[in-house]
Each structure stands twice: as structure tokens, then as C-alpha cells.
Amino acid sequence: MSDHDISLDEKRVYAGESGVETVFVAADMGVASVSVSGRQIGRFGLDLQCEARDVAAGSGNVAVAAAEGVFVDDGLDAGFQDTGFGPATAVTVHDGDVLAAADNGIVARFDGEWANVGRVDGTVHALDGDLAATDAGVVRIADDLEPAGLRDVADVSHAGVPHAAAADALYRLGNGWLDVETGDFRLVAADPDDAEPGRVGRAHAATTDTLYEHDDGDWTPLELPVDDTPAAVAHGDSTYVATGDGTLCLRTDDGDWRHRSLGLRGVTGLAVPR
Structure with a gap:
């Protein structure tokens, strides 16, 4: 069976054996999946047509925040499904649950049903783990929302040291x-x-x-291998950087770069299921 005969869902199942890793790219026209094998950036295609604002991945699902709503792909055959959340600015997968932020600042948790956690003043720009990056600073997400300092924050990471x-x-x-x-x-x-x-x-x-x-x-x-602005970063077997003009760059463990233009404008996020 050739690589071109393997579906996206099958690739996720066989990734550990075949060495194929799937990178999800969120952009203005939707969410694309890109197959990567070692140093080779392979085929790609549009999995979801929407105005994608963010994408996140857990061990078994991929979530998308879009102007049209929050969509989740649980890795089975159904593909991305609308969860009924409404327009969202950011999304993450934390402890198996999907967390999303609405246009009006409401942050909610999804484990089959949506439950509101709280509401922030201004826009939520990014979510990662139990942290939110907002106009008003960093917010910690627990049973409610807890201000955690700073202001005008564009992005957060929670792993190891926030x-x-x-x-x-x-x-x-x-x-x-x-x-x-x-x-x-x-x-x-x-x-x-x-x-x-x-x-x-x-x-x-x-x-x-x-x-x-x-x-x-x-x-x-x-120094990136292309003359463009970094738009999103994610980590998998390699380090992935997407640029504003839709070029996906791959940095290997030995520091080499590979890159390929995807033709996707307005990149807003990257995610790699692990």
C-alpha cells in the first residue's frame, strides 16, 4: 500500500509504524492536514473549510476555533464536527477536554457538552493548558477564571515553566x-x-x-529558511513553523531546515497530535 492509498485517519493509526506525522494548519480558508515523514513534507489537503482562528491537538482529538464555531475531530471516521459553541477566538485541549474562548470573552469546557467557566474582559487571543492570553493579561482557568498578571498578552505556553x-x-x-x-x-x-x-x-x-x-x-x-514572518509554531517529531504567506518550515534535530509552500494565506495556528 502506497502513502497515497492511506487515508488521514489510517495515517494517525499507523503513524508510529510508518513514521508519518500529521500537522494541522489553521488559516483564513480553513484547516489543512499535512503529512510529514522524517525530513519530507508530503501531501496536504483541506480538511475543513472555515475561517479558522486557532487549532489545537490532544492525544486523540483535534479542535478548531473558527468564526463559524468550534469543530472537533475525535480521530474516527466522522471528521470535524460542529460542537454548537458558536464563533470562537481560541482553543486548546487540556486533560482530555476541549477549552474554547468565544468572541464575547466567555471561556467554556467541552467534554461532550459545553460548560461555561467564566468571562474575561476583552479578547482571548490564545489558550494553552490552563492558561489564557488576553487583552487584560494572563488568566488561569480552574473552576473559574483567575487573573494571573501582565497585560496585552498575545500568547501563552504552560508546559514546564509558563x-x-x-x-x-x-x-x-x-x-x-x-x-x-x-x-x-x-x-x-x-x-x-x-x-x-x-x-x-x-x-x-x-x-x-x-x-x-x-x-x-x-x-x-x-533564521528561517524563507524571508517571511513567523505566524505559528508547534512541536512534534520536529519543530514546525508556519509563516504568514503559508509556508510550512520543518527544523530537524540536527538544525537543518526543510520547507514547502502550502498556498494558505492568513495562517493562524499549528497543531500536531501526539
């Missing part, structure tokens, strides 16, 4: 929020499989024009 990408700096959580790099940071992502409490491990962050890589507490600028 980090926040804000308009004035990249911050890590220590004795309060401590700035680690100055600049207008738009993205931050840490690999939960390489993190542990007190140690962030593999992680990347980006300003409007520079990508940074974490290495033992330091953040070092990286």
Missing part, C-alpha cells in the same frame, strides 16, 4: 512574571513531551519578525 508573549517582552513565571527577552512578542510554544515542572525544555517564541529558540534558559534568534 511563558507569556506580550507586547513589551517575553516573560516566564518565577517569583512573579520575569522578562527574559524584550520586544513585541506574538508567539510562544513549548513542547509538553520535553518539559517537566520547573524546566521548559524545547520551546520557541517569536516577535513580529524574529524567531527564537530556547536552550537551557537562553533564547537565541533563529
Whole structure:
């Protein structure tokens, strides 16, 4: 059986044996899945047509926040299904549940049914784990919503050591929020499989024009293989970076880059089921 004969769902099942990893890309025209095998960026196709604003993945499902609603693919044959949430700005998968933020700032949890957690002032720009990045700063999601400091936060990562990408700096959580790099940071992502409490491990962050890589507490600028702006970062077998013009870049363990244009404009998110 050739790679072209394997469906997306079969690829997820056989990924561990075939070495094929699926990367989901959210963009203005919808959500595309891209097959990656080792250093090779393979075929791709549009799985969901929508105005996608964010995408997240857990061990068994993929969730999409879109202008049309929140869609979840549980890895079976049904594909993406509308959960009835309504327009959403951000989504994450945490402890098996989907968390989503609505246009009006309401944050809710989905485990087959939606249950509201609370509402924030302003827009929720990103969700990761139990953290939300909002106009008003970082918010922790528990039984309700708890303000956790900073302001004008564009992105958060919760694995190992929480980090926040804000308009004035990249911050890590220590004795309060401590700035680690100055600049207008738009993205931050840490690999939960390489993190542990007190140690962030593999992680990347980006300003409007520079990508940074974490290495033992330091953040070092990286040069992308294409002249474009980093739009989203995700971690799988490799590090994946999508640019604003729809190019998917793959960084291998030995530091080499591979890249391929997907023709997707307005990229808003990346996710890799693990």
C-alpha cells in the first residue's frame, strides 16, 4: 500500500509504524492536514473549510476555533464536527477536554457538552493548558477564571515553566512574571513531551519578525529558511513553523531546515497530535 492509498485517519493509526506525522494548519480558508515523514513534507489537503482562528491537538482529538464555531475531530471516521459553541477566538485541549474562548470573552469546557467557566474582559487571543492570553493579561482557568498578571498578552505556553508573549517582552513565571527577552512578542510554544515542572525544555517564541529558540534558559534568534514572518509554531517529531504567506518550515534535530509552500494565506495556528 502506497502513502497515497492511506487515508488521514489510517495515517494517525499507523503513524508510529510508518513514521508519518500529521500537522494541522489553521488559516483564513480553513484547516489543512499535512503529512510529514522524517525530513519530507508530503501531501496536504483541506480538511475543513472555515475561517479558522486557532487549532489545537490532544492525544486523540483535534479542535478548531473558527468564526463559524468550534469543530472537533475525535480521530474516527466522522471528521470535524460542529460542537454548537458558536464563533470562537481560541482553543486548546487540556486533560482530555476541549477549552474554547468565544468572541464575547466567555471561556467554556467541552467534554461532550459545553460548560461555561467564566468571562474575561476583552479578547482571548490564545489558550494553552490552563492558561489564557488576553487583552487584560494572563488568566488561569480552574473552576473559574483567575487573573494571573501582565497585560496585552498575545500568547501563552504552560508546559514546564509558563511563558507569556506580550507586547513589551517575553516573560516566564518565577517569583512573579520575569522578562527574559524584550520586544513585541506574538508567539510562544513549548513542547509538553520535553518539559517537566520547573524546566521548559524545547520551546520557541517569536516577535513580529524574529524567531527564537530556547536552550537551557537562553533564547537565541533563529533564521528561517524563507524571508517571511513567523505566524505559528508547534512541536512534534520536529519543530514546525508556519509563516504568514503559508509556508510550512520543518527544523530537524540536527538544525537543518526543510520547507514547502502550502498556498494558505492568513495562517493562524499549528497543531500536531501526539
